[in-house]
Amino acid sequence: MTILLFLIVGFIPELCVAASSDHEQFVFNGFTGSNLSLDGAARITSTGLIELTNDSARIKGHAFHPSPLRFRRSSDGTVQSFSVSFVFGILSSFGDIRGHGFAFFVSPSKDFTAAYPIQFLGLFNSTNNGSLSNHIFAVELDTIQNTEFGDINDNHVGIDINSLNSLKSYAAGFYNDQNSGRFTNLPLIGSQQPIQAWVEYDGNKTRIDVTIAPLGLAKPLTPLLSLAFNLSTVLTEEEAYIGFSSSTGLSTGHHIILGWSFGMNRPAPAIDSTKLPKLPYLGPRAPSKLLEIVLPIASALFVLVVGTTAVILVRRHLRYKEDVREDWEVEYGPQRFTYKDLSHATKGFSSKHLVGVGGFGRVYRGVLPKSRSQVAVKTVPYNSKQGVKQFTAEVASMGHLQHSNIVQLHGYCRRKGEFFLVYDYMVNGSLDRYLYGYGGEEGRPPGATATVVLDWAQRFKIVRDIASGLLYLHEEWDKVVVHRDVKPSNVLLDNNMNGRLGDFGLARLYDHGTDPHTTHVVGTIGYLAPELAHRGKASTRTDVFAFGVFVLEVTCGRKPVVVSEDTDTPGRGTQLMLVDWVIQNWHKGSLVDAIDIKLQGRYDVDQACLALKLGLLCSHPSPDARPSMRQVLQYLDGDLPLPELLPAHFSFHMLALLQSETRLNTSTVSLYPSPAMTMMDYGSVSFSLDGR
Structure with a gap:
């Protein structure tokens, strides 16, 4: 009968032994056909992966075990020992650009509708973060450093109690038993190699241990994190839900769970890595077989291809043709971008990359093709040659401004009666949005919710910050810069919510004295x-x-x-x-x-x-x-x-x-x-x- 049971288990994704609630366990080797509870952006893919988030900005997703688990002992009401293991991957479609991470959690409720889809990982909001009434234990795997939570870096693991201000955290990595127990850093994002995590609570010693390692490597003997803490003071309900939570914010990422196991008063069952689905590949695709067949055929139509190519090249030349670089402009040359690079960076100035519309033009988000750095490209119309020369000179001069509270202006491009100014991209947007909100449904981007109150x-x-930036402009740079348009919509916020003064379209500069x-x-x-x-x-x-x-x-x-x-x-x-x-x-x-x-x-x-x-x-x-x-x-x-x-x-x-x-x-x-x-x-x- 035992042999028959294990043969059946080989063909279903979940194993659950419930001889008593004090020894409950389950294991998922992939999630095809599972009955997990999902909300938000979370979904189970056709290959059997849990995908908590995707390339959409400001979304959150949750995946729960369908039924609550009995964590507290019937005899004395203390939280029992338990062990969790899961295999995950964090991928980005945009290279080094990363979204917020995800968390494993234990919670008395499955209702996270009030949580913000930004740096709060879909668990809390600015009001309840740190509240004792949350009764939530979580382990965060975070890929962005948020100073308001005291994050140590942008690649860390933390133990959280009712708050994203971790009680204990450490840079992501593991103690490699194959290398004399030496610590090895482990990037949480970007690798096609999945990572396995273990979260264990010893109810007798009231100790929490967290360990991670590349999939396929045996569980390290030394945990990454170990914290003495009595979870009986947090998990006060007799039953609680377990699951995963994630959010993206203004940057995006794919947070993926491949396998999951749990054991109450026993080690979590082993996850069979040979049965796990594969992580999706988000990089460039290899040439297809169809292309290998089409190329020889295309060579037979050489004359037609040459003619078509010539037409395409002419149209492309006209499409990316810029205003001629004049003699007076040579001195500003190093700061001039090509229109082609800016067009590629913004996907042809696509409406999907549009982040602002104002009286002086439009602003697009983009990624420069060579440096892969995120920039904001602002379009400014002009109509006189004299104005072009003066404006170009001032743009080039202000491109030398270097201050932590000034938005960096990298350069410009001019084409067909338009200037294109290239700035640092500030992921948290402008200050007026935090003071007054989006200004109606029309101003709210897809997937966004209410704005965080500062x-x-x-x-x-x-x-x-802005006072420091203005002092630099007025007294500390080579020339005196009068900004002439200080207001919240021209104050931009970086990753760490530092204020930076931007928009020098109206600024004027002159010599000291x-x-x-x-x-x-x-x-x-x-x-x-x-x-x-x-x-x-x-x-x-x-x-x-x-x-x-x-x-x-x-x-x-x-x-x-x-x-x-x-x-x-x-x-x-x-x-x-x-x-x-x-x-x-x-x-x-x-x-x-x-x-x-x-x-x-x-x-x-x-x-x-x-x-x-x-x-x-x-x-x-x-x-x-x-x-x-x-x-x-x-x-x-x-x-x-x-x-x-x-x-x-x-x-x-x-x-x-x-x-x-x-x-x-x-x-x-x-x-x-x-x-x-x-x-x-x-x-x-x-x-x-x-x-x-």
């Missing part, structure tokens, strides 16, 4: 310093003004110009400047009421009030009353006390002042409205006053 620490750091002679005033309504309306001269002080409005916007979560609905006259409303609204709250003795309600009171009150007062000081109508960016940074770092300020010091009405100045220049005012940027803004929304 906590106060993140906001304060971003404010400091000289007076800028700018007569064409551009910028964005709500951020324009009042002196611009009648003097038409941008300076570092006008950047400080815009920075002050920016600080208030980040702190309050409100736009600089707010239209309040007139209840007496439907469809009509009054405009209120954010600066005035903050001052009104201060006059009423309730300055903290101006702080963004989405923070739900979780902020440092002294820091937040400092930010509000500093924002008001920077946006003072008198340029001489505004601090320099060096002083701003000293205030933020606590190296210099903020001057003693009272609400009476700020008795100005910004909207009325701006409207009066605009009326004085009625004959020379031109407004250029532009649609709001979607997902990421490397472009400018402009308001132009052609001054005297």
Whole structure:
């Protein structure tokens, strides 16, 4: 009878022995015909693999054992010993570009609808991460370093309790018993060689051990991670579900499970590597047999092929033809990209690669064919030769800016009346998306959910980042750079949510110690310093003004110009400047009421009030009353006390002042409205006053 049972097991994917719930076990050698519970993007492929995620951005997927398991002993209620083993692979269709990793977990519920499809691995969100009410034990295999979780690198294994801030983590690898137990690093992503993992809990010693090794290698004697922890304090329900969870974020990846086994109060059954399905191959395909047959036949049609090829070459030449490189442009040559490279990088400027649309053009995500680096390509139209020369000179100069809080401009290309500016690609998009969301279903990319709300620490750091970037532009580079368009949509966030100032399409530069002679005033309504309306001269002080409005916007979560609905006259409303609204709250003795309600009171009150007062000081109508960016940074770092300020010091009405100045220049005012940027803004929304 025993022999017959094992013969039957050879033909089904799951083995389950349930003589008693205290000794339950199962094994999956592939998942064809299994009855696992799946949700989100997770699916079982035709070859028998569990694919948790794919090439889609901002998705999550879960795979659960169909029924809960009894983890707690009936006698004393403590969590029993258990052992889990699984074989996995993490692949990317884009080379080194990687998505977030995945996790094995034990949870009292299968409901993860509230989890974010970004760096939270489909388990938590910004609100419940770290909450004791989660009752979740997990082992993460992470391929992106997220500093907000204290990740040690972008290739690590961690033991998680109710949070993605791992109690213990270590670089992915194994202690090779075939090499005197020496530690060997093991990349989690990109290899066609599957990896096997073991997660074991000793209920008597209350110890968790985690081990990984390449498939086919015996389980190492020394675990990668070992942590003394009593899971009875976490897994408080009598039964719990086990499974896998993953998410992709803005970068994507394939998180794949090939086999899985489990044992309660016994080692997990061995997974038969000979019965496992193969990992899919995502690289270039080898030439097919059909191609080998077609090529000899094609040689017999040589004349036709030559004629067709000639036509194709001519059309291709016309397709990638650029403006001729002129003599004056030679000095900027090293920073000029070919249109062909940019077209290939963006898949022909495909709509699938479009990440932003604004008044100054479109922005596309791309991967440069030679360096394989991710870039953002912004298109800017032009219509005069003189403007081309001036703009090219300034682009080339600003390409030399090097600062951790400045978006790197790598170069340009020009063709048929358009400039193409090539920047670093910021995977987390622009700051305004985190302050205000996507702005409707039309602005939300496929598969995306609600935007993460930035906590106060993140906001304060971003404010400091931008202050540091402006100080570099104003005082620390070879020339003085006046940005002229500081606002949240021009602040981009990198992998680690660091703020970087981008979009130098409106910037102007001049030598230190000289007076800028700018007569064409551009910028964005709500951020324009009042002196611009009648003097038409941008300076570092006008950047400080815009920075002050920016600080208030980040702190309050409100736009600089707010239209309040007139209840007496439907469809009509009054405009209120954010600066005035903050001052009104201060006059009423309730300055903290101006702080963004989405923070739900979780902020440092002294820091937040400092930010509000500093924002008001920077946006003072008198340029001489505004601090320099060096002083701003000293205030933020606590190296210099903020001057003693009272609400009476700020008795100005910004909207009325701006409207009066605009009326004085009625004959020379031109407004250029532009649609709001979607997902990421490397472009400018402009308001132009052609001054005297």
